[in-house]
Amino acid sequence: MAKNNEFLWRRLHSLLGIIPVGLFLTQHLIVNHFATKGVDAFNEAAHFMESLPFRYALEIFVIFLPLMFHAFYGIYIAFTAKNNTQRFSTFRNWMFVAQRITGIFLVIFIAWHVYETRWQVAIGADKADFNMMADILGNPWMFGFYVAGVLAATFHLANGIWSFLVSWGITQSAASQRVATYVTLGIFVALSVVGIRALLAFVV
């Protein structure tokens, strides 16, 4: 390869984190939130998502491939860093490490989550409905695992929006980057509330 395309790959990684993966995550958490409105509301919403036209194409091109690219390139990026929060214990350096730790945890969580839900449905072993999730989350260990997964995802997306804004040169000044910290913190809290409320709805 004569030409070095690292720049394009990194920009693609950054973009895919927001579009479509970040948008999908937001949509996913909001649809799940129907669980707070009762069993029927959730089943209806899940059924609507299942019956979208071109479902398999959407799943492959909007979710699976972009996520795989972001995840595998993300692992590579995460392991090329030499974290040094002992020397530099600033907020941003901790966020840098947290972005990488949550990313790696998400690989494990998402793999398990997809296996346990989407894959089981695909091979006909289960049906994607309220009961399936209530069964899974009835186990307190699994419930804890899912809470960690949701928080890791919302943190990773929110902090990812912050660094996306820098990576594309949108927030340049220290002041704008500071404001972006507060805004993305707000996004983290809001998405976490939506996600955790949905999880709680399956168990209480």
Next chain:
Amino acid sequence: MVTATEAKKITVEIQRQDTPDSEPYWEAFEVNYRPNMNVISALMEIRQNPVNKDGKATKPVTWDMNCLEEVCGACSMVINGRPMQSCSALVDKLEQPIKLAPMRTFPVVRDLQVDRTRMFDSLKRVKAWVPIDGSYDLGEGPRMPERKRQWAYELSKCMTCGVCLEACPNVNDKSNFMGPAPLSQVRLFNAHPTGAMNKDERLNAIMGEGGIANCGNSQNCVVACPKGIPLTTSIAALNRDTTVQMFRNFFGSDYMVDN
């Protein structure tokens, strides 16, 4: 008769290394305290009398220095865990014992002396200069607004000391990231009215291997830089410039040198 100041000693622990490939080891030294000492004056004391804390004669310690006023960047080392200049690191302000180690982001030549060649190579790669050489006098260039000159002066204070590379988690032996300093120099030379005539070349250089995309926004560099250079603002600004350049390279016309 021994006065209080004469009796006071400071301990300096140094991570030493005899050759570029040999194993590093720690050696402690005791130095007579004098008021207003800096780390280099402590090192000079050790060099005068290379006897370690155990009273054993040892090899004199090697380090780099030049200006002794924090403008050349040669004397950078890791002092109590933080990379900084040893000429401006005052003993009175440092926790005891003082621990000195070389900046291991760079190849160690010997003891505290490192080889910063990679930084100078990066400056060459990104064309961190204003090309005006030619076979005839080109005359005066365009004027630079005075306030812009004052702002650019701050960026020009970079002394290639390497502290920002040492501080960056993404500059290490697993990655080929050139680090913050050469990036900020691209912003400096692209801001210069004559330098801007080659700005696409510099942007394309930092869009290449080990370039700007390797930045992961830990923002340690801006905290560590002894010259207060706004490195993270430089990087974010160049992120925007390279975004534009990326689209331009693909969609732009055949002419795009200085537009």
